[in-house]
Amino acid sequence: MAFKNITYKRTGELSEAEFIDELKKINNAESITGVKYSNIEVMNGIICGVRDSTNEPFSIMVSSLYKAYCALTIFNTKALEPYVKRVQSPAMAVLIAAKLVSPNNTEDTATNVPPRKNTSASETNKSNEIKRKRKRGVDCPFCGNYVNIPEDQDEFRDVVCAKCGNAVHNPNYPEKRIFGIKKSVFITLIVVALLVFGFTFLGKKGSTLIENGELQTSAKVEAITLIKSKLSNPSSYNGNGWIQGDYNKSSDHERYFLLHRFTVTNEHGVKEEMSATVIFDKDGHAVRVEF
Numbered sequence: 001m002a003f004k005n006i007t008y009k010r011t012g013e014l015s016e017a018e019f020i021d022e023l024k025k026i027n028n029a030e031s032i033t034g035v036k037y038s039n040i041e042v043m044n045g046i047i048c049g050v051r052d053s054t055n056e057p058f059s060i061m062v063s064s065l066y067k068a069y070c071a072l073t074i075f076n077t078k079a080l081e082p083y084v085k086r087v088q089s090p091a092m093a094v095l096i097a098a099k100l101v102s103p104n105n106t107e108d109t110a111t112n113v114p115p116r117k118n119t120s121a122s123e124t125n126k127s128n129e130i131k132r133k134r135k136r137g138v139d140c141p142f143c144g145n146y147v148n149i150p151e152d153q154d155e156f157r158d159v160v161c162a163k164c165g166n167a168v169h170n171p172n173y174p175e176k177r178i179f180g181i182k183k184s185v186f187i188t189l190i191v192v193a194l195l196v197f198g199f200t201f202l203g204k205k206g207s208t209l210i211e212n213g214e215l216q217t218s219a220k221v222e223a224i225t226l227i228k229s230k231l232s233n234p235s236s237y238n239g240n241g242w243i244q245g246d247y248n249k250s251s252d253h254e255r256y257f258l259l260h261r262f263t264v265t266n267e268h269g270v271k272e273e274m275s276a277t278v279i280f281d282k283d284g285h286a287v288r289v290e291f
Contacts, residue, residue, distance in 0.1 A: 209284030
């Protein structure tokens with residue numbers, strides 16, 4: 001499809017507070033591939049909303065998305081994935097809708113390589129060799145495209161091929177050494193050792209949705225998003241508190257239950273008190289709501 005190779009760039013340099021203000025201005029968004037999201041809002045440091053096609057809620061940590069906003073030079077779902085994990089598609093849609101990024105139309109660099117005409121392998125190799133003599137770059141191992149790397153990007157370990165969107169190792173990156181070992185290898189060894197120690201002696205730590213068997217704020221944010229997706233007037237929602245429900249240890253899909261009280265304004269402009277039981281799976285994701 002025509003949009004699969006599109007990359008984006010920042011439209012400005014915003015502080016985190018300014019970044020959040022722009023996010024609060026949007027209610028709907030659409031991903032690069034045309035997936036639509038609605039009921040988008042920022043609550044307690046989390047961006048939440050609903051995917052229209054499946055009615056499934058999503059949540060993104062604002063701090064993680066802002067970190068990506070500051071660190072990345074080009075934006076697409078592949079570049080965002082290390083920062084926001086499994087919600088890179090709605091994250092990209094939110095950035096586009098808030099006009100925090102715009103299509104990248106600059107000249108051929110490591111951050112943006114325009115589509116190239118189909119050529120034979122020999123013609124491509126010859127063209128790359130000519131470019132290599134006058135530019136500093138690397139061939140993308142995924143699509144064969146030549147990625148030019150300006151000197152001011154030598155500090156980055158990886159650059160992104162804008163033709164296919166994959167991260168490519170920067171051969172100009174100065175690898176530091178510790179005890180004669182490349183810094184990246186040394187850090188990897190330390191991380192592996194810490195993981196082994198952690199799993200062996202400390203056990204696996206809970207996620208941000210659930211900790212020590214208790215549902216956390218981010219899980220409740222998902223629940224509120226799910227509840228509001230079922231309301232005819234979600235903008236009038238006003239939460240009044242939570243009551244701990246039953247705990248079903250034998251079920252993975254319906255493990256936790258919470259009762260939530262809230263008020264909404266009906267079509268006559270009258271506030272109504274309501275309650276809903278939200279069912280969560282074993283990982284703390286809201287899967288169903290009953291009114």
